[in-house]
Amino acid sequence: MDSPTAVRIAVPATSANLGPGFDTLGLAINLWLEVVWEPAPQTHVHVLGEGAGDLPNDTSNLIYQVAAGVLDRLRRQPPPGGRLTIQNRIPVSRGLGSSAAAVVAGVILGHHWAGEPLDAQRCLEWAWPYEGHMDNVAPAIVGGVTLVWQGEDTQGYRRLDAPPFPIVLAVPDFKVSTRRARDILPPWVSRSDAVFNAQRVGLWVYALARHDWDVLRWAAEDRLHQAARSPLIPGLKSVLRAAQAEGAKMATLSGSGSTVLALVDGEHVVRVAEVMGEQFRAYGIRARILVTRASPKGASPLQEPPSPPADDPPAPAAALGPAGPLAGRIFSPPACISIGGTHAGRGQRHGGTVSPHGPRARGGRRPRQSGGSLPVAGGRPAAGLGRGAAAAGPRPAHRSPAGAGGDGGQRGGGAGRTRSPGGPGRGQTPGAGTDRVRGGPAGAQRPRSGGAAAGPAHDLPGGPRHRQDHGGSPVRAPVPGLGGAAARAPGGGGTGRPGGGVYRAYRPEDPRDGETCPGRRAVRGRGLLPGPGGRKGLRTRGHRCAGQGHGGPSGGISGHPGWVFGGDGVLPRHQSRPAFPFCDPPHLSRVFRPRTGGHCRPDGWGTPVPADPRSRGAAAGPPGGRPRRVAPLRRQRPSHPQLGGGRHPAAGGAARRQRAPGHPLPGGAHDPDLGRLRGEPLRWRRRWWDAPTRARPCLC
Numbered sequence: 001m002d003s004p005t006a007v008r009i010a011v012p013a014t015s016a017n018l019g020p021g022f023d024t025l026g027l028a029i030n031l032w033l034e035v036v037w038e039p040a041p042q043t044h045v046h047v048l049g050e051g052a053g054d055l056p057n058d059t060s061n062l063i064y065q066v067a068a069g070v071l072d073r074l075r076r077q078p079p080p081g082g083r084l085t086i087q088n089r090i091p092v093s094r095g096l097g098s099s100a101a102a103v104v105a106g107v108i109l110g111h112h113w114a115g116e117p118l119d120a121q122r123c124l125e126w127a128w129p130y131e132g133h134m135d136n137v138a139p140a141i142v143g144g145v146t147l148v149w150q151g152e153d154t155q156g157y158r159r160l161d162a163p164p165f166p167i168v169l170a171v172p173d174f175k176v177s178t179r180r181a182r183d184i185l186p187p188w189v190s191r192s193d194a195v196f197n198a199q200r201v202g203l204w205v206y207a208l209a210r211h212d213w214d215v216l217r218w219a220a221e222d223r224l225h226q227a228a229r230s231p232l233i234p235g236l237k238s239v240l241r242a243a244q245a246e247g248a249k250m251a252t253l254s255g256s257g258s259t260v261l262a263l264v265d266g267e268h269v270v271r272v273a274e275v276m277g278e279q280f281r282a283y284g285i286r287a288r289i290l291v292t293r294a295s296p297k298g299a300s301p302l303q304e305p306p307s308p309p310a311d312d313p314p315a316p317a318a319a320l321g322p323a324g325p326l327a328g329r330i331f332s333p334p335a336c337i338s339i340g341g342t343h344a345g346r347g348q349r350h351g352g353t354v355s356p357h358g359p360r361a362r363g364g365r366r367p368r369q370s371g372g373s374l375p376v377a378g379g380r381p382a383a384g385l386g387r388g389a390a391a392a393g394p395r396p397a398h399r400s401p402a403g404a405g406g407d408g409g410q411r412g413g414g415a416g417r418t419r420s421p422g423g424p425g426r427g428q429t430p431g432a433g434t435d436r437v438r439g440g441p442a443g444a445q446r447p448r449s450g451g452a453a454a455g456p457a458h459d460l461p462g463g464p465r466h467r468q469d470h471g472g473s474p475v476r477a478p479v480p481g482l483g484g485a486a487a488r489a490p491g492g493g494g495t496g497r498p499g500g501g502v503y504r505a506y507r508p509e510d511p512r513d514g515e516t517c518p519g520r521r522a523v524r525g526r527g528l529l530p531g532p533g534g535r536k537g538l539r540t541r542g543h544r545c546a547g548q549g550h551g552g553p554s555g556g557i558s559g560h561p562g563w564v565f566g567g568d569g570v571l572p573r574h575q576s577r578p579a580f581p582f583c584d585p586p587h588l589s590r591v592f593r594p595r596t597g598g599h600c601r602p603d604g605w606g607t608p609v610p611a612d613p614r615s616r617g618a619a620a621g622p623p624g625g626r627p628r629r630v631a632p633l634r635r636q637r638p639s640h641p642q643l644g645g646g647r648h649p650a651a652g653g654a655a656r657r658q659r660a661p662g663h664p665l666p667g668g669a670h671d672p673d674l675g676r677l678r679g680e681p682l683r684w685r686r687r688w689w690d691a692p693t694r695a696r697p698c699l700c
């Protein structure tokens with residue numbers, strides 16, 4: 001074997017389940033594991049970023065182990081030495097598919113060492129027995145959203161375009177091991193719960209196929225795993241509820257936890273991010289908030305599948321996403337959901353069918369495919385992979401009779417590790433079990449920077465665009481609002497809508513010519529939420545912004561330059577937002593809330609007006625004057641309602657009075673069952689979901 005050349009491998013994080021799609025649905029996220037391997041006389045393994053210090057810096061590292069296992073099955077020798085640098089941005093054991101990413105990276109590395117071709121289909125065949133969860137592995141390899149299925153003699157996946165919304169991740173400061181989170185699940189489910197989830201998964205696929213995102217609030221409901229896992233994740237239900245109440249399209253436990261994921265319309269991003277952090281904090285848990293997007297791309301480098309046959313319809317440009325190795329493989333959603341896969345060409349590109357026995361051996365039977373033959377990378381026969389005794393590819397050692405429940409108990413042969421449900425935990429921490437570490441005392445301040453976990457702010461697509469807003473002049477704002485360019489570069493533009501008003505962000509240097517009032521509503525004032533440890537909210541510090549102030553230097557509060565938010569006629573001059581995605585809750589809680597109660601002038605900027613005296617917390621004052629201190633939005637009670645009783649922290653009282661207008665109530669508002677499904681006492685449901693909203697018309 002020629003000595004292998006250097007290689008750089010990238011694999012995205014993934015969020016499995018997406019609510020009801022337990023072991024079925026998965027989403028690739030724009031947070032990446034990067035692995036660089038270079039030839040060297042000695043073997044070195046070096047982990048940077050997430051997990052540095054915990055993950056092993058030697059050949060027991062999962063990535064190295066999987067790569068060596070691949071070589072072993074291919075009957076090849078590992079290279080004599082090499083430097084393996086692992087730059088990990090995926091939080092470990094937080095339900096973001098870090099282990100799936102590591103396994104996929106290992107499979108790619110092993111094939112690179114062996115000089116064997118590898119495409120997405122084959123990578124999946126090799127990786128899923130190591131990982132055990134195809135719902136993580138498939139999106140890690142092909143990007144977007146995948147749905148997978150497994151049965152006695154077939155496993156497969158199909159790929160769909162991911163929702164276009166920003167993703168807010170609340171990543172608690174404690175781990176939940178996937179194995180523990182599976183062990184806690186009840187072995188049986190009732191028929192009504194099974195039907196409930198089947199209906200919602202169907203709705204999810206419908207939403208993805210038709211881009212009907214309004215149904216997500218129902219599609220993301222679940223009765224199979226989240227409630228059972230909530231004891232492992234204190235505050236889970238509150239975080240989910242609060243995110244939806246603040247306008248998230250959907251919110252769900254990511255994978256087996258501990259992360260909570262929300263898909264959020266751009267204008268609600270900031271507020272949703274805030275409340276998710278706050279709710280965790282109310283339970284004494286620190287949580288990092290990352291704002292990112294789905295990744296249309298999966299792992300690289302993988303070989304391209306053959307170009308589509310001439311009669312295949314071209315993919316609509318919008319569905320293609322950024323150019324990348326998989327761009328040509330994405331087809332219009334209706335084609336993607338042909339799960340039966342009668343079209344050979346399409347099936348091959350949307351998904352694949354995986355042999356239950358791992359990679360096919362030379363001369364062996366091709367895995368049954370509903371979607372056409374496997375692409376053979378580089379024109380080489382696929383059998384090359386299963387050379388000789390490689391017929392014994394990675395093979396599931398354990399398969400749950402229930403199909404969906406088998407938890408990764410795979411025997412990695414050769415140099416690979418053995419992983420079984422009862423065996424040591426993944427990676428280097430045998431017997432780690434649930435490695436749950438509380439995030440320190442409530443209120444402890446995190447460093448402002450996301451550190452190594454700081455995700456790919458630069459990767460966020462999009463950027464400022466002009467759009468017509470309420471029939472006015474073009475408004476400079478990114479669509480859907482997060483503002484990729486803003487996140488990319490300090491000073492970028494974007495919109496946010498903290499608190500229900502229409503907020504805009506501007507590059508400080510941007511002229512505001514031609515802009516008009518973006519909103520028709522003013523927002524009732526909100527104070528800052530109680531800070532960590534029950535600290536009272538900070539004062540608002542609104543400054544009138546009519547023709548001034550909006551472009552002033554920002555970053556004074558957050559340390560992140562460039563984001564200046566204004567809204568509904570009152571633009572707090574010093575209100576700045578950290579550049580996403582690395583704002584953590586303390587960070588957010590320090591951001592000054594806008595003063596509200598103003599109305600919009602024709603030029604789009606506000607003249608503060610006296611606060612509505614009925615509005616507790618409205619902080620209007622004389623223009624430029626010192627605003628009144630506002631009442632905290634709600635009192636936090638650090639008790640887990642579902643576990644220890646007590647009121648929902650956000651229920652009733654100030655929360656009801658200060659609820660921002662314009663927020664679509666979550667699906668539960670019209671679903672009397674929702675609270676019951678979540679096991680809440682009736683009094684919360686009524687108080688929380690039926691909270692009245694008040695809107696004041698914009699006078700412009």
Ligand SMILES: Nc1ncnc2c1ncn2[C@@H]1O[C@H](COP(=O)(O)OP(=O)(O)O)[C@@H](O)[C@H]1O
Nearest residue numbers: 062093094095096097098099102177178426427
């Ligand atoms: N970059 C990495 N390098 C090596 N091992 C890793 C890496 N990322 C994750 N792992 C392994 O995966 C384990 C976490 O897997 P799991 O509990 O399934 O959590 P997750 O939800 O993050 O996939 C870690 O304990 C470690 O053994």
Ligand SMILES: N[C@@H](CCOP(=O)(O)O)C(=O)O
Nearest residue numbers: 016023095096097178255256
């Ligand atoms: N379907 C699995 C997904 C586990 O994902 P992870 O990211 O937590 O490893 C499950 O819910 O157990």
